[in-house]
Amino acid sequence: MSAKGRATGPLRLLLLAALALSAVAPFALLAVQSGARGWFFPAFLPPALDLEAWRGVAAGGSALAAAFATSAALATLVALLATALALPAGRALARLEAPARHLGAAAVFLPVAAPPIALGTGLQVVLLAVGLGGTAAGVLAAHLVPATGYLALFFLGVFGAYDERPEEAARTLGATWAQTARLVTLPRLARSLGEALALGFLVSWAQFALTLTVGAGAVRTLPLEVYALVRAGQDREAAVGALLLSVPAMLALAALRWAARRTDALPA
Amino acid sequence: MRTRAGLVAAALVAAPVLVGVAYAVLAALGLAGAGATGLTTARVARVLAERATWAGLGWSLWVAGAATLLATAGAALVALAFRGAGALDRAGRLLAALPLPVPHLVAAALGVQLLGQSGLVARAGHALGLVARPDDVPALLYDPLGTGLILTMAWKELPFLSVVAASVLATRGARAEEAARTLGAGRWATLALVTWPLLWRGLMPAVVAVFVFVAGNYEVAALMAPSDPLALPLLTAERAVDPDLSRRGDAYVLALVALGVGALAVAAHEWARARWGATAE
Numbered sequence: 180m181s182a183k184g185r186a187t188g189p190l191r192l193l194l195l196a197a198l199a200l201s202a203v204a205p206f207a208l209l210a211v212q213s214g215a216r217g218w219f220f221p222a223f224l225p226p227a228l229d230l231e232a233w234r235g236v237a238a239g240g241s242a243l244a245a246a247f248a249t250s251a252a253l254a255t256l257v258a259l260l261a262t263a264l265a266l267p268a269g270r271a272l273a274r275l276e277a278p279a280r281h282l283g284a285a286a287v288f289l290p291v292a293a294p295p296i297a298l299g300t301g302l303q304v305v306l307l308a309v310g311l312g313g314t315a316a317g318v319l320a321a322h323l324v325p326a327t328g329y330l331a332l333f334f335l336g337v338f339g340a341y342d343e344r345p346e347e348a349a350r351t352l353g354a355t356w357a358q359t360a361r362l363v364t365l366p367r368l369a370r371s372l373g374e375a376l377a378l379g380f381l382v383s384w385a386q387f388a389l390t391l392t393v394g395a396g397a398v399r400t401l402p403l404e405v406y407a408l409v410r411a412g413q414d415r416e417a418a419v420g421a422l423l424l425s426v427p428a429m430l431a432l433a434a435l436r437w438a439a440r441r442t443d444a445l446p447a
Numbered sequence: 448m449r450t451r452a453g454l455v456a457a458a459l460v461a462a463p464v465l466v467g468v469a470y471a472v473l474a475a476l477g478l479a480g481a482g483a484t485g486l487t488t489a490r491v492a493r494v495l496a497e498r499a500t501w502a503g504l505g506w507s508l509w510v511a512g513a514a515t516l517l518a519t520a521g522a523a524l525v526a527l528a529f530r531g532a533g534a535l536d537r538a539g540r541l542l543a544a545l546p547l548p549v550p551h552l553v554a555a556a557l558g559v560q561l562l563g564q565s566g567l568v569a570r571a572g573h574a575l576g577l578v579a580r581p582d583d584v585p586a587l588l589y590d591p592l593g594t595g596l597i598l599t600m601a602w603k604e605l606p607f608l609s610v611v612a613a614s615v616l617a618t619r620g621a622r623a624e625e626a627a628r629t630l631g632a633g634r635w636a637t638l639a640l641v642t643w644p645l646l647w648r649g650l651m652p653a654v655v656a657v658f659v660f661v662a663g664n665y666e667v668a669a670l671m672a673p674s675d676p677l678a679l680p681l682l683t684a685e686r687a688v689d690p691d692l693s694r695r696g697d698a699y700v701l702a703l704v705a706l707g708v709g710a711l712a713v714a715a716h717e718w719a720r721a722r723w724g725a726t727a728e
Contacts, residue, residue, distance in 0.1 A: 191535065192535075194528055195529075195542065198539060201602065202543075205549075209556075209557070221570050268456035271453040271455075271457075272453045272456060281720070282457070283454055283456070283457035284720070285713050285714070286454075286457035286461040287460040288713050290463065291656075292656070292712050292713045293663075294663025294705045294708075294709055295663065295664075295680075296680040296683050296702070296705070297467075297471075297683060298467060300467070300699065300702040301470055301699075301702060302467050305470060324464065331460050384550070385550035385552065387665060387666040391684075402552045402666070405552055405556065406666060406669070409555070409556045409559060414560065418560075421556045424553050425548070428550060429548050431548065432547055432548040
Protein backbone atom coordinates (compact mmCIF):
# COMPACT_ATOMS: atom_id res chain seq x y z
CA MET A 180 0.00 0.00 0.00
CA SER A 181 1.36 3.46 -0.88
CA ALA A 182 2.13 6.12 1.70
CA LYS A 183 -0.78 8.09 0.32
CA GLY A 184 -3.06 5.06 0.82
CA ARG A 185 -1.95 4.70 4.44
CA ALA A 186 -2.48 8.44 4.98
CA THR A 187 -6.06 8.30 3.73
CA GLY A 188 -6.81 5.18 5.81
CA PRO A 189 -7.27 7.05 9.11
CA LEU A 190 -9.46 9.66 7.37
CA ARG A 191 -11.71 6.93 6.00
CA LEU A 192 -11.90 5.34 9.46
CA LEU A 193 -12.83 8.71 10.95
CA LEU A 194 -15.55 9.18 8.33
CA LEU A 195 -16.77 5.63 8.99
CA ALA A 196 -16.97 6.35 12.72
CA ALA A 197 -18.89 9.55 12.04
CA LEU A 198 -21.34 7.67 9.79
CA ALA A 199 -21.78 4.97 12.44
CA LEU A 200 -22.49 7.60 15.08
CA SER A 201 -24.88 9.43 12.79
CA ALA A 202 -26.76 6.23 11.94
CA VAL A 203 -26.94 4.57 15.34
CA ALA A 204 -26.91 7.35 17.95
CA PRO A 205 -30.30 8.86 17.03
CA PHE A 206 -32.06 5.53 17.54
CA ALA A 207 -30.15 4.89 20.74
CA LEU A 208 -31.34 8.30 21.96
CA LEU A 209 -34.95 7.47 21.08
CA ALA A 210 -34.70 4.08 22.78
CA VAL A 211 -33.30 5.61 25.99
CA GLN A 212 -35.79 8.46 25.91
CA SER A 213 -38.72 6.08 25.53
CA GLY A 214 -37.88 4.64 28.94
CA ALA A 215 -36.46 7.70 30.70
CA ARG A 216 -38.34 9.11 33.66
CA GLY A 217 -37.75 12.68 34.83
CA TRP A 218 -34.90 13.29 32.35
CA PHE A 219 -34.36 17.05 32.33
CA PHE A 220 -31.51 19.51 31.76
CA PRO A 221 -28.69 19.31 32.82
CA ALA A 222 -28.74 15.51 33.31
CA PHE A 223 -26.81 13.90 30.44
CA LEU A 224 -28.00 10.42 31.47
CA PRO A 225 -31.56 9.64 32.59
CA PRO A 226 -32.01 9.25 36.36
CA ALA A 227 -34.38 6.29 35.98
CA LEU A 228 -35.62 3.96 33.26
CA ASP A 229 -38.81 1.94 32.97
CA LEU A 230 -41.08 0.47 30.30
CA GLU A 231 -44.28 2.20 31.35
CA ALA A 232 -44.70 4.03 28.05
CA TRP A 233 -44.20 0.80 26.08
CA ARG A 234 -46.63 -1.13 28.30
CA GLY A 235 -49.29 1.43 27.44
CA VAL A 236 -48.83 0.72 23.73
CA ALA A 237 -48.61 -3.05 24.17
CA ALA A 238 -51.87 -3.06 26.15
CA GLY A 239 -53.53 -1.82 22.98
CA GLY A 240 -55.76 0.82 24.49
CA SER A 241 -53.54 3.83 23.97
CA ALA A 242 -53.86 6.50 21.30
CA LEU A 243 -50.47 5.45 19.92
CA ALA A 244 -51.60 1.83 19.49
CA ALA A 245 -54.76 2.95 17.69
CA ALA A 246 -52.79 5.33 15.47
CA PHE A 247 -50.30 2.55 14.65
CA ALA A 248 -53.14 0.28 13.54
CA THR A 249 -54.72 3.05 11.45
CA SER A 250 -51.42 3.86 9.73
CA ALA A 251 -50.66 0.19 9.07
CA ALA A 252 -54.07 -0.41 7.51
CA LEU A 253 -53.93 2.77 5.40
CA ALA A 254 -50.39 2.13 4.19
CA THR A 255 -51.17 -1.47 3.24
CA LEU A 256 -54.23 -0.46 1.21
CA VAL A 257 -52.34 2.41 -0.44
CA ALA A 258 -49.51 0.05 -1.37
CA LEU A 259 -51.88 -2.43 -3.02
CA LEU A 260 -54.00 0.15 -4.86
CA ALA A 261 -51.11 2.35 -5.95
CA THR A 262 -49.24 -0.68 -7.32
CA ALA A 263 -52.32 -1.77 -9.27
CA LEU A 264 -52.73 1.73 -10.73
CA ALA A 265 -49.08 2.51 -11.36
CA LEU A 266 -48.02 -0.73 -13.04
CA PRO A 267 -50.06 -0.25 -16.24
CA ALA A 268 -49.28 3.47 -16.19
CA GLY A 269 -45.54 2.86 -15.94
CA ARG A 270 -45.69 0.24 -18.68
CA ALA A 271 -47.58 2.58 -20.99
CA LEU A 272 -45.08 5.37 -20.28
CA ALA A 273 -42.11 3.09 -20.96
CA ARG A 274 -43.45 2.40 -24.45
CA LEU A 275 -43.28 6.08 -25.34
CA GLU A 276 -40.44 7.51 -27.35
CA ALA A 277 -38.72 10.77 -26.52
CA PRO A 278 -39.88 13.57 -26.24
CA ALA A 279 -43.31 12.15 -25.30
CA ARG A 280 -41.63 10.00 -22.64
CA HIS A 281 -40.09 13.06 -20.97
CA LEU A 282 -43.47 14.78 -21.01
CA GLY A 283 -45.09 11.70 -19.51
CA ALA A 284 -42.37 11.34 -16.86
CA ALA A 285 -42.77 15.02 -15.95
CA ALA A 286 -46.54 14.53 -15.61
CA VAL A 287 -46.23 11.57 -13.22
CA PHE A 288 -43.51 13.40 -11.29
CA LEU A 289 -45.97 16.25 -10.55
CA PRO A 290 -47.71 14.40 -7.68
CA VAL A 291 -44.27 13.62 -6.24
CA ALA A 292 -42.92 17.17 -6.58
CA ALA A 293 -46.07 18.97 -5.43
CA PRO A 294 -45.56 20.15 -1.84
CA PRO A 295 -47.92 18.03 0.32
CA ILE A 296 -49.52 21.02 2.04
CA ALA A 297 -50.26 22.61 -1.35
CA LEU A 298 -51.52 19.29 -2.73
CA GLY A 299 -53.64 18.75 0.37
CA THR A 300 -55.15 22.24 0.15
CA GLY A 301 -56.31 21.53 -3.39
CA LEU A 302 -57.49 17.97 -2.72
CA GLN A 303 -59.29 18.85 0.51
CA VAL A 304 -62.08 20.76 -1.17
CA VAL A 305 -62.57 18.15 -3.89
CA LEU A 306 -62.80 15.38 -1.31
CA LEU A 307 -65.14 17.47 0.85
CA ALA A 308 -67.40 17.93 -2.16
CA VAL A 309 -67.74 14.17 -2.60
CA GLY A 310 -68.27 13.61 1.10
CA LEU A 311 -64.84 12.14 1.88
CA GLY A 312 -63.38 15.05 3.79
CA GLY A 313 -62.34 14.12 7.31
CA THR A 314 -62.69 10.39 6.61
CA ALA A 315 -60.26 7.52 6.35
CA ALA A 316 -61.41 6.93 2.77
CA GLY A 317 -60.56 10.52 1.92
CA VAL A 318 -57.11 10.20 3.48
CA LEU A 319 -56.62 6.96 1.54
CA ALA A 320 -57.52 8.72 -1.70
CA ALA A 321 -55.14 11.57 -0.86
CA HIS A 322 -52.25 9.21 -0.06
CA LEU A 323 -52.82 7.44 -3.38
CA VAL A 324 -51.87 10.59 -5.28
CA PRO A 325 -48.15 10.78 -4.40
CA ALA A 326 -47.88 6.99 -3.99
CA THR A 327 -49.13 6.40 -7.54
CA GLY A 328 -46.75 9.05 -8.83
CA TYR A 329 -43.75 7.47 -7.10
CA LEU A 330 -44.68 3.99 -8.28
CA ALA A 331 -45.42 5.10 -11.84
CA LEU A 332 -41.87 6.48 -11.97
CA PHE A 333 -40.62 3.21 -10.43
CA PHE A 334 -42.39 1.08 -13.02
CA LEU A 335 -41.23 3.42 -15.79
CA GLY A 336 -37.72 2.43 -14.73
CA VAL A 337 -38.63 -1.27 -14.54
CA PHE A 338 -40.32 -1.40 -17.94
CA GLY A 339 -37.66 0.82 -19.51
CA ALA A 340 -35.35 -2.20 -19.44
CA TYR A 341 -38.05 -4.87 -19.85
CA ASP A 342 -37.94 -7.42 -22.66
CA GLU A 343 -41.47 -8.00 -23.96
CA ARG A 344 -40.52 -10.85 -26.26
CA PRO A 345 -41.55 -13.67 -23.86
CA GLU A 346 -45.05 -12.16 -23.71
CA GLU A 347 -45.14 -11.77 -27.47
CA ALA A 348 -44.06 -15.38 -27.88
CA ALA A 349 -46.78 -16.58 -25.50
CA ARG A 350 -49.45 -14.62 -27.39
CA THR A 351 -48.14 -15.95 -30.68
CA LEU A 352 -48.46 -19.49 -29.31
CA GLY A 353 -52.13 -18.89 -28.52
CA ALA A 354 -52.14 -17.76 -24.88
CA THR A 355 -54.89 -15.30 -23.98
CA TRP A 356 -54.11 -11.94 -22.43
CA ALA A 357 -55.06 -13.27 -18.98
CA GLN A 358 -52.98 -16.42 -19.38
CA THR A 359 -49.97 -14.39 -20.53
CA ALA A 360 -50.32 -12.03 -17.59
CA ARG A 361 -50.66 -14.87 -15.06
CA LEU A 362 -48.07 -17.30 -16.40
CA VAL A 363 -45.46 -15.04 -18.00
CA THR A 364 -45.68 -11.40 -16.91
CA LEU A 365 -46.46 -11.67 -13.19
CA PRO A 366 -43.74 -14.24 -12.37
CA ARG A 367 -41.19 -12.06 -14.17
CA LEU A 368 -42.35 -9.01 -12.25
CA ALA A 369 -42.67 -10.70 -8.85
CA ARG A 370 -39.61 -9.00 -7.35
CA SER A 371 -40.51 -5.59 -8.78
CA LEU A 372 -44.04 -5.96 -7.44
CA GLY A 373 -42.65 -6.66 -3.97
CA GLU A 374 -40.43 -3.60 -4.19
CA ALA A 375 -43.33 -1.46 -5.39
CA LEU A 376 -45.52 -2.61 -2.51
CA ALA A 377 -42.77 -1.73 -0.02
CA LEU A 378 -42.26 1.71 -1.61
CA GLY A 379 -45.99 2.42 -1.73
CA PHE A 380 -46.27 1.42 1.93
CA LEU A 381 -43.44 3.76 2.89
CA VAL A 382 -44.94 6.72 1.01
CA SER A 383 -48.24 6.40 2.88
CA TRP A 384 -46.72 5.40 6.22
CA ALA A 385 -44.81 8.66 6.64
CA GLN A 386 -47.44 11.02 5.23
CA PHE A 387 -48.25 13.98 7.47
CA ALA A 388 -49.42 17.13 5.69
CA LEU A 389 -51.90 15.33 3.43
CA THR A 390 -53.38 13.47 6.39
CA LEU A 391 -53.62 16.70 8.38
CA THR A 392 -55.37 18.72 5.67
CA VAL A 393 -57.64 16.03 4.22
CA GLY A 394 -58.28 14.18 7.46
CA ALA A 395 -58.94 17.45 9.31
CA GLY A 396 -57.60 15.93 12.50
CA ALA A 397 -60.33 13.27 12.56
CA VAL A 398 -58.12 10.55 11.10
CA ARG A 399 -55.37 9.95 13.67
CA THR A 400 -52.42 8.30 12.02
CA LEU A 401 -49.14 7.57 13.75
CA PRO A 402 -47.31 10.62 12.31
CA LEU A 403 -50.06 12.94 13.55
CA GLU A 404 -49.96 11.33 16.98
CA VAL A 405 -46.17 11.63 17.22
CA TYR A 406 -46.35 15.28 16.11
CA ALA A 407 -48.89 16.07 18.81
CA LEU A 408 -46.74 14.36 21.46
CA VAL A 409 -43.60 16.25 20.41
CA ARG A 410 -45.47 19.59 20.47
CA ALA A 411 -46.89 18.75 23.90
CA GLY A 412 -43.41 17.98 25.25
CA GLN A 413 -44.37 14.39 26.11
CA ASP A 414 -40.90 13.16 25.29
CA ARG A 415 -41.26 9.53 26.42
CA GLU A 416 -44.43 8.85 24.47
CA ALA A 417 -43.06 10.80 21.48
CA ALA A 418 -39.93 8.63 21.50
CA VAL A 419 -42.06 5.47 21.57
CA GLY A 420 -44.10 6.79 18.67
CA ALA A 421 -40.99 7.79 16.73
CA LEU A 422 -39.55 4.28 17.11
CA LEU A 423 -42.88 2.73 16.09
CA LEU A 424 -42.81 5.03 13.06
CA SER A 425 -39.23 4.09 12.15
CA VAL A 426 -39.08 0.33 12.61
CA PRO A 427 -41.58 -0.81 9.93
CA ALA A 428 -40.00 1.63 7.50
CA MET A 429 -36.54 0.22 8.16
CA LEU A 430 -37.84 -3.34 7.81
CA ALA A 431 -39.41 -2.44 4.45
CA LEU A 432 -36.15 -0.93 3.21
CA ALA A 433 -34.16 -3.93 4.45
CA ALA A 434 -36.53 -6.18 2.49
CA LEU A 435 -36.04 -3.99 -0.60
CA ARG A 436 -32.25 -4.15 -0.36
CA TRP A 437 -32.32 -7.89 0.24
CA ALA A 438 -34.47 -8.41 -2.84
CA ALA A 439 -32.29 -6.10 -4.91
CA ARG A 440 -29.08 -7.80 -3.79
CA ARG A 441 -30.52 -11.14 -4.89
CA THR A 442 -30.70 -9.75 -8.39
CA ASP A 443 -27.32 -7.97 -8.08
CA ALA A 444 -29.28 -4.78 -8.85
CA LEU A 445 -27.37 -2.95 -6.14
CA PRO A 446 -23.64 -2.69 -5.55
CA ALA A 447 -22.74 -4.85 -2.56
CA MET B 448 -51.91 4.17 -30.27
CA ARG B 449 -49.08 3.48 -27.82
CA THR B 450 -48.26 7.18 -27.62
CA ARG B 451 -51.85 8.01 -26.78
CA ALA B 452 -52.09 5.24 -24.18
CA GLY B 453 -48.90 6.40 -22.48
CA LEU B 454 -49.90 10.03 -22.40
CA VAL B 455 -53.40 9.16 -21.14
CA ALA B 456 -51.82 7.11 -18.35
CA ALA B 457 -49.55 10.01 -17.41
CA ALA B 458 -52.49 12.42 -17.48
CA LEU B 459 -54.50 10.15 -15.17
CA VAL B 460 -51.66 9.98 -12.63
CA ALA B 461 -51.21 13.75 -12.77
CA ALA B 462 -54.97 14.42 -12.79
CA PRO B 463 -55.46 14.91 -9.03
CA VAL B 464 -52.73 17.54 -8.99
CA LEU B 465 -54.20 19.23 -12.05
CA VAL B 466 -57.70 19.18 -10.53
CA GLY B 467 -56.28 20.65 -7.33
CA VAL B 468 -54.46 23.32 -9.32
CA ALA B 469 -57.62 24.14 -11.27
CA TYR B 470 -59.61 24.57 -8.05
CA ALA B 471 -56.83 26.62 -6.50
CA VAL B 472 -56.81 28.93 -9.55
CA LEU B 473 -60.59 29.38 -9.32
CA ALA B 474 -60.39 30.06 -5.58
CA ALA B 475 -57.47 32.45 -6.00
CA LEU B 476 -59.53 34.43 -8.54
CA GLY B 477 -62.50 34.61 -6.20
CA LEU B 478 -64.66 32.20 -8.15
CA ALA B 479 -64.80 29.39 -5.58
CA GLY B 480 -64.20 28.56 -1.95
CA ALA B 481 -64.74 30.43 1.31
CA GLY B 482 -64.88 34.20 0.87
CA ALA B 483 -65.53 33.96 -2.89
CA THR B 484 -66.83 37.30 -4.22
CA GLY B 485 -66.75 36.76 -7.98
CA LEU B 486 -63.96 37.14 -10.53
CA THR B 487 -61.22 39.37 -9.17
CA THR B 488 -57.46 39.50 -9.18
CA ALA B 489 -57.43 41.56 -6.01
CA ARG B 490 -56.67 38.57 -3.79
CA VAL B 491 -53.77 37.43 -5.94
CA ALA B 492 -52.38 40.97 -6.07
CA ARG B 493 -52.76 41.41 -2.30
CA VAL B 494 -51.10 38.13 -1.38
CA LEU B 495 -48.24 38.66 -3.83
CA ALA B 496 -47.71 42.14 -2.42
CA GLU B 497 -47.47 40.92 1.18
CA ARG B 498 -44.05 40.80 2.79
CA ALA B 499 -44.99 37.54 4.53
CA THR B 500 -45.39 35.76 1.18
CA TRP B 501 -41.93 36.57 -0.15
CA ALA B 502 -40.28 36.28 3.25
CA GLY B 503 -41.82 32.84 3.67
CA LEU B 504 -40.88 31.72 0.16
CA GLY B 505 -37.37 33.13 0.49
CA TRP B 506 -36.86 31.46 3.84
CA SER B 507 -38.11 28.09 2.57
CA LEU B 508 -35.83 28.30 -0.48
CA TRP B 509 -32.86 29.34 1.72
CA VAL B 510 -33.34 26.38 4.07
CA ALA B 511 -33.88 24.00 1.15
CA GLY B 512 -30.76 25.26 -0.64
CA ALA B 513 -28.53 25.11 2.42
CA ALA B 514 -29.73 21.65 3.50
CA THR B 515 -29.47 20.27 -0.04
CA LEU B 516 -25.96 21.68 -0.46
CA LEU B 517 -24.79 20.15 2.82
CA ALA B 518 -26.41 16.79 2.05
CA THR B 519 -24.99 16.74 -1.49
CA ALA B 520 -21.47 17.55 -0.29
CA GLY B 521 -21.73 14.82 2.36
CA ALA B 522 -23.12 12.30 -0.11
CA ALA B 523 -20.39 13.01 -2.66
CA LEU B 524 -17.72 12.65 0.03
CA VAL B 525 -19.17 9.32 1.22
CA ALA B 526 -19.55 7.99 -2.33
CA LEU B 527 -15.99 8.93 -3.29
CA ALA B 528 -14.48 7.66 -0.02
CA PHE B 529 -16.29 4.31 -0.09
CA ARG B 530 -16.57 3.36 -3.75
CA GLY B 531 -14.55 0.16 -3.62
CA ALA B 532 -15.66 -3.43 -3.14
CA GLY B 533 -13.91 -4.06 0.18
CA ALA B 534 -15.53 -4.58 3.57
CA LEU B 535 -14.80 -1.00 4.69
CA ASP B 536 -16.41 0.40 1.55
CA ARG B 537 -19.51 -1.76 1.95
CA ALA B 538 -19.75 -0.77 5.62
CA GLY B 539 -19.46 2.91 4.74
CA ARG B 540 -22.17 2.74 2.10
CA LEU B 541 -24.46 0.75 4.41
CA LEU B 542 -24.04 3.12 7.35
CA ALA B 543 -24.61 6.15 5.12
CA ALA B 544 -27.85 4.63 3.80
CA LEU B 545 -29.16 3.31 7.13
CA PRO B 546 -31.25 6.37 8.08
CA LEU B 547 -32.87 6.42 4.62
CA PRO B 548 -36.32 5.14 5.67
CA VAL B 549 -36.55 7.32 8.77
CA PRO B 550 -39.66 9.48 8.33
CA HIS B 551 -39.08 13.24 8.26
CA LEU B 552 -41.22 13.64 11.34
CA VAL B 553 -38.89 11.34 13.30
CA ALA B 554 -35.91 13.35 12.05
CA ALA B 555 -37.62 16.50 13.34
CA ALA B 556 -38.34 14.88 16.72
CA LEU B 557 -34.67 13.90 16.94
CA GLY B 558 -33.59 17.39 15.94
CA VAL B 559 -35.70 18.90 18.72
CA GLN B 560 -34.27 16.47 21.32
CA LEU B 561 -30.67 16.95 20.20
CA LEU B 562 -30.44 20.61 19.24
CA GLY B 563 -32.83 22.31 21.65
CA GLN B 564 -31.38 24.68 24.24
CA SER B 565 -31.99 21.97 26.85
CA GLY B 566 -31.37 19.14 24.41
CA LEU B 567 -28.74 16.42 24.51
CA VAL B 568 -26.02 18.53 22.84
CA ALA B 569 -26.62 21.29 25.42
CA ARG B 570 -26.41 18.75 28.22
CA ALA B 571 -23.15 17.42 26.81
CA GLY B 572 -21.91 21.01 26.85
CA HIS B 573 -22.93 21.33 30.47
CA ALA B 574 -21.16 18.09 31.34
CA LEU B 575 -18.00 19.49 29.72
CA GLY B 576 -18.34 22.74 31.63
CA LEU B 577 -19.06 24.82 28.54
CA VAL B 578 -22.54 25.97 29.51
CA ALA B 579 -24.27 26.56 32.83
CA ARG B 580 -27.88 27.16 31.79
CA PRO B 581 -30.01 26.54 28.72
CA ASP B 582 -29.90 30.28 27.96
CA ASP B 583 -26.13 29.97 27.43
CA VAL B 584 -26.70 27.62 24.49
CA PRO B 585 -27.08 29.25 21.05
CA ALA B 586 -30.63 28.89 19.76
CA LEU B 587 -30.51 26.39 16.93
CA LEU B 588 -34.28 25.87 16.87
CA TYR B 589 -36.82 28.50 15.82
CA ASP B 590 -33.91 30.80 14.88
CA PRO B 591 -34.13 33.15 11.88
CA LEU B 592 -31.46 31.25 9.95
CA GLY B 593 -33.13 27.87 10.47
CA THR B 594 -29.83 26.34 11.62
CA GLY B 595 -31.30 23.34 13.41
CA LEU B 596 -33.75 22.69 10.61
CA ILE B 597 -30.98 22.85 7.99
CA LEU B 598 -28.79 20.41 9.95
CA THR B 599 -31.74 18.06 10.52
CA MET B 600 -32.81 18.02 6.88
CA ALA B 601 -29.21 17.62 5.70
CA TRP B 602 -28.92 14.54 7.96
CA LYS B 603 -32.24 13.21 6.65
CA GLU B 604 -31.48 13.69 2.96
CA LEU B 605 -27.84 12.55 2.97
CA PRO B 606 -28.70 8.81 2.88
CA PHE B 607 -30.83 9.14 -0.26
CA LEU B 608 -28.22 11.23 -2.06
CA SER B 609 -25.39 8.91 -0.97
CA VAL B 610 -27.25 5.88 -2.39
CA VAL B 611 -27.76 7.72 -5.69
CA ALA B 612 -24.14 8.94 -5.73
CA ALA B 613 -22.84 5.43 -5.05
CA SER B 614 -25.02 4.09 -7.87
CA VAL B 615 -23.77 6.80 -10.25
CA LEU B 616 -20.13 6.02 -9.49
CA ALA B 617 -20.71 2.27 -9.74
CA THR B 618 -22.43 2.47 -13.13
CA ARG B 619 -20.67 5.38 -14.81
CA GLY B 620 -17.22 6.70 -15.20
CA ALA B 621 -15.06 3.62 -14.73
CA ARG B 622 -14.06 3.55 -18.37
CA ALA B 623 -13.67 7.32 -18.59
CA GLU B 624 -11.46 7.34 -15.49
CA GLU B 625 -9.43 4.43 -16.81
CA ALA B 626 -8.93 6.24 -20.10
CA ALA B 627 -7.86 9.42 -18.29
CA ARG B 628 -5.33 7.55 -16.14
CA THR B 629 -4.04 5.69 -19.21
CA LEU B 630 -3.50 9.05 -20.94
CA GLY B 631 -1.38 10.19 -18.01
CA ALA B 632 -3.82 12.12 -15.85
CA GLY B 633 -2.94 12.13 -12.17
CA ARG B 634 -5.28 11.09 -9.39
CA TRP B 635 -6.52 14.60 -8.56
CA ALA B 636 -6.80 15.63 -12.23
CA THR B 637 -8.92 12.53 -12.89
CA LEU B 638 -11.10 13.35 -9.88
CA ALA B 639 -11.56 17.00 -10.86
CA LEU B 640 -11.95 16.63 -14.61
CA VAL B 641 -13.59 13.22 -15.05
CA THR B 642 -15.08 11.77 -11.85
CA TRP B 643 -16.61 14.92 -10.35
CA PRO B 644 -18.38 16.09 -13.55
CA LEU B 645 -19.86 12.60 -14.06
CA LEU B 646 -20.91 12.46 -10.41
CA TRP B 647 -22.65 15.83 -10.19
CA ARG B 648 -24.42 15.38 -13.51
CA GLY B 649 -25.69 11.97 -12.43
CA LEU B 650 -26.75 13.37 -9.06
CA MET B 651 -28.54 16.42 -10.44
CA PRO B 652 -32.05 14.88 -10.79
CA ALA B 653 -31.89 13.61 -7.21
CA VAL B 654 -30.55 16.95 -5.95
CA VAL B 655 -33.47 18.79 -7.57
CA ALA B 656 -35.92 16.29 -6.05
CA VAL B 657 -34.40 16.77 -2.58
CA PHE B 658 -34.45 20.57 -2.90
CA VAL B 659 -38.13 20.73 -3.80
CA PHE B 660 -39.03 18.22 -1.10
CA VAL B 661 -37.22 20.14 1.63
CA ALA B 662 -38.74 23.44 0.47
CA GLY B 663 -42.25 22.01 0.63
CA ASN B 664 -41.95 19.95 3.81
CA TYR B 665 -44.49 20.88 6.45
CA GLU B 666 -43.92 18.76 9.54
CA VAL B 667 -40.22 19.53 10.05
CA ALA B 668 -40.89 23.25 9.61
CA ALA B 669 -43.85 23.00 12.00
CA LEU B 670 -41.58 21.59 14.73
CA MET B 671 -38.37 23.56 14.11
CA ALA B 672 -38.98 26.75 12.07
CA PRO B 673 -39.39 30.27 13.50
CA SER B 674 -42.68 32.13 13.44
CA ASP B 675 -41.14 35.10 11.60
CA PRO B 676 -40.46 34.70 8.80
CA LEU B 677 -43.05 31.93 8.56
CA ALA B 678 -42.04 29.17 6.16
CA LEU B 679 -44.26 28.98 3.08
CA PRO B 680 -45.88 25.61 3.98
CA LEU B 681 -46.73 26.92 7.45
CA LEU B 682 -48.06 30.20 6.06
CA THR B 683 -50.28 28.26 3.64
CA ALA B 684 -51.68 26.09 6.43
CA GLU B 685 -52.22 29.13 8.66
CA ARG B 686 -54.25 30.94 6.00
CA ALA B 687 -56.27 27.79 5.21
CA VAL B 688 -57.77 27.85 8.72
CA ASP B 689 -57.85 31.63 9.22
CA PRO B 690 -60.80 32.68 11.41
CA ASP B 691 -61.39 35.47 8.88
CA LEU B 692 -63.12 33.53 6.08
CA SER B 693 -62.25 36.19 3.53
CA ARG B 694 -58.56 35.39 4.00
CA ARG B 695 -58.88 31.61 3.62
CA GLY B 696 -58.67 31.97 -0.14
CA ASP B 697 -55.13 33.31 0.37
CA ALA B 698 -54.09 29.73 1.04
CA TYR B 699 -54.86 28.87 -2.58
CA VAL B 700 -52.68 31.68 -3.90
CA LEU B 701 -49.85 30.48 -1.65
CA ALA B 702 -50.46 26.89 -2.72
CA LEU B 703 -50.14 28.01 -6.36
CA VAL B 704 -46.84 29.74 -5.53
CA ALA B 705 -45.60 26.50 -3.93
CA LEU B 706 -46.85 24.44 -6.87
CA GLY B 707 -45.10 26.85 -9.21
CA VAL B 708 -41.84 26.16 -7.42
CA GLY B 709 -42.61 22.43 -7.69
CA ALA B 710 -43.38 22.72 -11.41
CA LEU B 711 -40.10 24.56 -12.03
CA ALA B 712 -38.34 21.78 -10.15
CA VAL B 713 -40.10 19.14 -12.27
CA ALA B 714 -38.95 20.94 -15.42
CA ALA B 715 -35.41 21.20 -14.05
CA HIS B 716 -35.50 17.53 -13.02
CA GLU B 717 -36.62 16.37 -16.45
CA TRP B 718 -34.14 18.65 -18.19
CA ALA B 719 -31.34 17.21 -16.04
CA ARG B 720 -32.49 13.64 -16.72
CA ALA B 721 -32.77 14.24 -20.43
CA ARG B 722 -29.45 16.06 -20.54
CA TRP B 723 -27.38 13.83 -18.27
CA GLY B 724 -29.55 10.97 -17.02
CA ALA B 725 -28.77 8.70 -19.96
CA THR B 726 -25.12 9.62 -20.34
CA ALA B 727 -23.40 6.61 -21.88
CA GLU B 728 -20.21 5.17 -20.38
